[in-house]
Amino acid sequence: xxxxxxxxxxxxxxxxxxxLNKLGxxxxxxxxxxxxxxxxxxTEFYRGSEFEVAFLPKTKLEVAVAEEKxxxxxxxxxxxxxxxxxGDGKIFVTELDQVIRIRTGEKGPEAI
Numbered sequence: 472x473x474x475x476x477x478x479x480x481x482x483x484x485x486x487x488x489x490x491l492n493k494l495g496x497x498x499x500x501x502x503x504x505x506x507x508x509x510x511x512x513x514t515e516f517y518r519g520s521e522f523e524v525a526f527l528p529k530t531k532l533e534v535a536v537a538e539e540k541x542x543x544x545x546x547x548x549x550x551x552x553x554x555x556x557x558g559d560g561k562i563f564v565t566e567l568d569q570v571i572r573i574r575t576g577e578k579g580p581e582a583i
Contacts, residue, residue, distance in 0.1 A: 472567040472580060473541050477532045478506065479552040479560040484530050487551040491534065494547055498583075500533040509557055529560065535570055537580045 479487065484501055491499065505526035536544050545562055553559055572582040 472570060472583065473536055473538060474565045474567050475532075475534045475536060475541070475544055475548070476563040476565070477534075477548045477552065477560060478504070478529050478562075479532065479548075480554070480558060481528055481530045483552045483554075484532070487532065487548055490547045490551045491544065494540070494543060496534060496536070496540075496544065498534075502531045502533075504529050504531045508561070527558065535567060535583045537583060 477487070481503070488499065488501075506529055507526055532548070534544060541564065545564070548562055569578065570580075570582040571578050575582075
């Protein structure tokens, strides 16, 4: 089992969610986050004053998947969230040692 964490542009969350749903992925967690990478933020003007916005709004998606669906999930997220411009985001994959469904006590891939 793997945990796929994707940091993407907020306006693309619905696209990614719909495309993952088509794959049979029924659950994911979305969190509003702020950060920067190569984009390095940007400069804005407010009431005539210039200021630098160092942290940009992003959305962090977390999806637990069985090993056999991993590449398909990564490909789907990448295709759904890609604009071809700086700031498209990153995908991280980590190992899940154990998953337990609280309601039923199911463990492992059945709990996903």
